């Protein structure tokens with residue numbers, strides 16, 4: 001079958017990547033979507049079950065740090081576009097093992113840029129879309145918002161590695177004139193998120209009557225966005241975003257961690273038919289994260305005005321959908337928390 005375009009999506013077996021892949025495979029049948037993913041602990045092919053047999057989808061297991069592999073892949077496919085999501089993404093892990101973050105997030109991005117440059121041939125028809133985070137801007141006090149003009153001030157090994165990759169993307173655009181676009185998004189939540197991140201971790205622990213760890217006093221603030229709204233923004237930016245531009249994406253939905261956990265406990269009590277207040281008894285204050293950023297908040301007026309994007313669900317709707325998904329997908333949770341999904345790969349895909 002002939003396809004009009006070939007799009008490479010990196011990190012498509014991860015949380016956000018799997019939502020982006022699902023969206024693109026279902027909505028763009030004229031495009032061949034190629035997913036490359038190393039399948040680290042965070043990559044899970046079970047996330048893509050619904051679309052894995054579609055004719056416009058291919059999976060290739062591979063490491064973006066492996067320059068030879070990346071060059072060969074680009075040479076073979078001459079991609080029209082790249083949407084780059086592959087990354088080490090968890091701040092706590094970057095504190096215990098920064099080198100993995102430097103390798104994947106910085107060297108990996110540089111390898112993709114070099115390979116993309118080699119197939120670009122001075123055309124603005126192609127595009128390299130780099131998906132990044134609001135954490136590059138540092139931490140806010142009680143007021144203010146991150147805009148596209150906010151100076152970079154990354155404060156964890158994770159955010160420093162993402163900031164470095166953003167700088168590389170802009171530098172390649174400036175120096176080599178390759179067509180790029182970047183977005184910086186706030187905290188995502190939704191289905192298929194690895195249960196080390198706050199919301200799925202709390203849902204899983206509440207379900208299993210285990211302590212829900214809240215770092216420090218729980219006063220840190222995050223701006224939460226439903227993952228499908230991020231995937232929609234990525235789709236709009238990929239297709240309509242202006243070359244060389246950056247777009248901030250956020251939910252205009254700030255929550256103190258402790259208030260968010262209380263809200264989640266209320267929902268879980270209802271869903272699990274528990275007495276009101278039962279789940280909240282599991283809240284346990286633990287040692288704070290080193291260098292814990294106080295507050296993130298995004299001003300997303302640019303993408304709203306330029307591309308007409310806005311979040312489609314309220315936080316209450318999104319949280320409820322998310323809780324329903326985790327409760328309905330016990331097997332997914334059990335596989336990913338026990339490591340059994342590796343056995344599934346072997347049986348299903350013959351991948352080690």
Ligand code: NAD
Nearest residue numbers: 011013014015016038039040042043063064086087089188
């Ligand atoms: P994730 O950890 O769930 O998924 C990352 C994926 O990348 C996994 O499938 C993993 O196997 C793959 N990967 C890791 N190293 C690789 C390598 N060397 N080669 C190939 N594949 C590799 O992450 P996520 O939360 O889905 O985040 C995706 C992207 O979005 C990241 O770039 C992240 O910085 C960014 N982002 C995330 C959030 C959020 O709230 N989760 C918010 C803003 C931006």
Ligand code: DAU
Nearest residue numbers: 089090091133134135186187196197198213214215220257
């Ligand atoms: O802002 C975007 C970023 O959001 C993304 O770039 C990252 O990839 C993503 O992991 C996320 O980073 P955070 O560090 O904000 O997410 P996390 O879910 O780890 O933590 C959310 C908040 O909850 C943070 O203030 C730390 C706190 N926390 C986290 C965990 C895992 C707890 O209090 N207890 C926990 O057990």
